[in-house]
Amino acid sequence: xxxxxxxxxxxxxxxxxxxxxxxxxxxxxxxxxxxxxxxxxxxxxxxxxxxxxxxxxxxxxxxxxxxxxxxxxxxxxxxxxxxxxxxxxxxxxxxxxxxxxxxxxxxxxxxxxxxxxxxxxxxxxxxxxxxxxxxxxxxxxxxxxxxxxxxxxxxxxxxxxxxxxxxxxxxxxxxxxxxxxxxxxxxxxxxxxxxxxxxxxxxxxxxxxxxxxxxxxxxxxxxxxxxxxxxxxxxxxxxxxxxxxxxxxxxxxxxxxxxxxxxxxxxxxxxxxxxxxxxxxxxxxxxxxxxxxxxxxxxxxxxxxxxxxxxxxxxxxxxxxxxxxxxxxxxxxxxxxxxxxxxxxxxxxxxxxxxxxxxx
Amino acid sequence: xxxxxxxxxxxxxxxxxxxxxxxxxxxxxxxxxxxxxxxxxxxxxxxxxxxxxxxxxxxxxxxxxxxxxxxxxxxxxxxxxxxxxxxxxxxxxxxxxxxxxxxxxxxxxxxxxxxxxxxxxxxxxxxxxxxxxxxxxxxxxxxxxxxxxxxxxxxxxxxxxxxxxxxxxxxxxxxxxxxxxxxxxxxxxxxxxxxxxxxxxxxxxxxxxxxxxxxxxxxxxxxxxxxxxxxxxxxxxxxxxxxxxxxxxxxxxxxxxxxxxxxxxxxxxxxxxxxxxxxxxxxxxxxxxxxxxxxxxxxxxxxxxxxxxxxxxxxxxxxxxxxxxxxxxxxxxxxxxxxxxxxxxxxxxxxxxxxxxxxx
Numbered sequence: 001x002x003x004x005x006x007x008x009x010x011x012x013x014x015x016x017x018x019x020x021x022x023x024x025x026x027x028x029x030x031x032x033x034x035x036x037x038x039x040x041x042x043x044x045x046x047x048x049x050x051x052x053x054x055x056x057x058x059x060x061x062x063x064x065x066x067x068x069x070x071x072x073x074x075x076x077x078x079x080x081x082x083x084x085x086x087x088x089x090x091x092x093x094x095x096x097x098x099x100x101x102x103x104x105x106x107x108x109x110x111x112x113x114x115x116x117x118x119x120x121x122x123x124x125x126x127x128x129x130x131x132x133x134x135x136x137x138x139x140x141x142x143x144x145x146x147x148x149x150x151x152x153x154x155x156x157x158x159x160x161x162x163x164x165x166x167x168x169x170x171x172x173x174x175x176x177x178x179x180x181x182x183x184x185x186x187x188x189x190x191x192x193x194x195x196x197x198x199x200x201x202x203x204x205x206x207x208x209x210x211x212x213x214x215x216x217x218x219x220x221x222x223x224x225x226x227x228x229x230x231x232x233x234x235x236x237x238x239x240x241x242x243x244x245x246x247x248x249x250x251x252x253x254x255x256x257x258x259x260x261x262x263x264x265x266x267x268x269x270x271x272x273x274x275x276x277x278x279x280x281x282x283x284x285x286x287x288x289x290x291x292x293x294x295x296x297x298x299x300x301x302x303x304x305x306x307x308x309x310x311x312x313x314x315x316x317x318x319x320x321x322x323x324x325x326x327x328x329x330x331x332x333x334x335x336x337x338x339x340x341x342x343x344x345x346x347x348x349x350x351x352x353x354x355x356x357x358x359x360x
Numbered sequence: 361x362x363x364x365x366x367x368x369x370x371x372x373x374x375x376x377x378x379x380x381x382x383x384x385x386x387x388x389x390x391x392x393x394x395x396x397x398x399x400x401x402x403x404x405x406x407x408x409x410x411x412x413x414x415x416x417x418x419x420x421x422x423x424x425x426x427x428x429x430x431x432x433x434x435x436x437x438x439x440x441x442x443x444x445x446x447x448x449x450x451x452x453x454x455x456x457x458x459x460x461x462x463x464x465x466x467x468x469x470x471x472x473x474x475x476x477x478x479x480x481x482x483x484x485x486x487x488x489x490x491x492x493x494x495x496x497x498x499x500x501x502x503x504x505x506x507x508x509x510x511x512x513x514x515x516x517x518x519x520x521x522x523x524x525x526x527x528x529x530x531x532x533x534x535x536x537x538x539x540x541x542x543x544x545x546x547x548x549x550x551x552x553x554x555x556x557x558x559x560x561x562x563x564x565x566x567x568x569x570x571x572x573x574x575x576x577x578x579x580x581x582x583x584x585x586x587x588x589x590x591x592x593x594x595x596x597x598x599x600x601x602x603x604x605x606x607x608x609x610x611x612x613x614x615x616x617x618x619x620x621x622x623x624x625x626x627x628x629x630x631x632x633x634x635x636x637x638x639x640x641x642x643x644x645x646x647x648x649x650x651x652x653x654x655x656x657x658x659x660x661x662x663x664x665x666x667x668x669x670x671x672x673x674x675x676x677x678x679x680x681x682x683x684x685x686x687x688x689x690x691x692x693x694x695x696x697x698x699x700x701x702x703x704x705x706x707x708x709x710x711x712x713x714x715x716x717x718x719x720x
Contacts, residue, residue: 237597261622
């Protein structure tokens with residue numbers, strides 16, 4: 001039901017997705033009348049909900065008032081009830097990001113060893129591939145431990161969805177030298193080096209904003225404030241450049257003629273930077289797989305989000321995140337308590353220790 | 361002497377600048393043999409130095425060892441000795457940014473009411489104008505008070521160099537609502553609203569990364585970590601887009617032919633996003649005007665940095681920064697001490713109060 005266009009975009013995307021993946025099954029969650037067109041589809045079932053979380057609903061409304069919303073019912077399909085398997089392996093929504101994160105966190109809870117879930121997305125890079133980045137806005141203030149967890153979760157994501165066995169992890173900073181950045185960033189660098197030494201991830205060191213696009217790194221780790229600013233800055237610049245190209249080619253009948261001749265080139269260019277190809281952000285660190293499509297997604301973009309979600313589920317992303325976090329917590333020397341206290345995180349560290357014990 | 365190309369680029373830029381500005385005078389600081397070509401120029405004098413700060417010299421080397429470097433001698437031209445007027449009104453360097461900031465700060469000291477200098481630069485926007493942004497890397501951890509000072513200094517810069525009387529100031533955040541962001545950002549928003557209510561600046565509220573490029577704001581305020589990441593992200597994306605456009609137009613003889621036809625359009629496009637037009641970052645908050653050219657600047661770019669510096673000096677940027685800071689400190693209600701302490705900044709606030717008293 002979510003996003004700017006709702007079922008008018010989501011249903012065609014789902015139909016195309018089902019045709020492309022003969023082993024996939026879909027649960028379509030929403031107002032039955034809006035999903036009536038999909039009732040007869042094979043490998044598809046409509047799960048009714050009576051309400052819809054709107055794009056401008058507060059988290060409060062999504063969590064406490066709309067208890068039978070399509071978003072909430074969809075996420076609840078990931079919960080196993082009374083020991084039975086969950087109805088769904090992964091949930092995809094184009095709805096309100098803040099509400100989706102809050103509802104997911106409330107219903108699913110975080111994984112052992114994870115303090116905070118994070119949002120990971122991908123951006124195209126110069127080599128024709130793409131770069132995964134997290135966090136993109138879920139967490140404004142992060143400790144070094146959070147950044148390490150993001151790196152581990154992001155590594156699991158890239159191995160599962162992109163099939164790269166040893167993704168190169170970079171810590172977003174304002175210089176390549178280890179002495180650069182805030183105390184939190186420097187400490188995060190230390191933890192990442194320790195995790196790399198313990199064989200848990202492939203840390204290549206600090207990276208800068210331009211490295212997001214040059215293909216030198218597979219995964220860029222940062223706090224949610226910086227990640228969100230970088231993402232929106234890139235979106236803003238891309239919009240400006242496309243606007244200027246359009247204006248310049250539309251300036252006269254002569255430039256318009258050239259534009260017609262250049263159309264195949266411009267189309268290829270647009271295809272290579274088309275953000276619709278990269279749609280589908282992962283909400284990582286929860287006890288269930290949730291993917292977020294851009295609200296403005298068209299059918300092509302939404303189908304890409306479905307594809308990413310499907311790959312994540314098929315390649316057992318949830319297990320990969322869990323295993324990597326637990327292995328790292330077991331492999332890495334425990335921080336002295338004063339360091340945990342200095343990071344303002346001593347309680348969380350305590351919880352982590354207990355969680356590991358439960359898992360072990 | 362600074363930058364990737366040194367005098368081979370800087371001398372032609374200076375010659376062209378002098379021709380364009382009949383009232384300007386230049387002091388060229390550096391190794392006399394490297395500047396010999398300029399000895400006979402009118403309104404120009406060579407000031408000898410015996411050393412050069414290299415791009416990879418540490419701040420330690422620039423400050424303590426190379427005491428007769430061209431950088432240090434150039435900045436010292438801004439100091440008034442024994443009550444006499446300073447030899448220069450503004451200093452421009454293409455050298456090592458960290459060294460330039462450290463040397464400038466050491467020799468010039470900060471203005472009354474300024475805790476930390478900041479680096480401000482401009483980026484093109486969609487409306488054909490540009491957006492000024494600070495801090496771009498001088499300050500990694502900032503308090504709300506620092507961000508307020510950046511807003512005031514940036515406002516003075518935009519009024520002086522761009523001639524906009526009431527620049528629209530935005531606080532870089534991850535959402536437009538006042539409740540978004542970290543505690544520091546929220547408190548900075550409060551201070552900016554207070555300063556606006558006191559008539560000291562034109563605060564339009566929170567802005568997001570994309571607003572840097574859409575022309576909705578004249579001045580974007582952020583801490584140096586976020587600013588540096590945003591700047592480098594934009595540079596990286598621009599590089600990628602230009603690379604892809606080149607690759608796509610170079611794909612075959614047919615696309616190359618189209619590229620020739622599209623050349624005037626592509627040139628106009630390139631001109632509108634050409635960062636050389638926007639060269640010349642200001643080091644603000646010091647008791648002297650220092651401008652930093654990009655190290656890779658060519659003569660066209662370096663001349664633009666000279667132009668910006670000249671406009672800043674002509675339009676009394678130093679007085680404007682000083683006046684605006686003092687007026688704001690006098691106009692704004694003093695923070696209760698517990699808020700200052702919460703921001704970890706009680707000592708700085710104390711210093712500020714003393715400085716105001718001295719100035720008054």
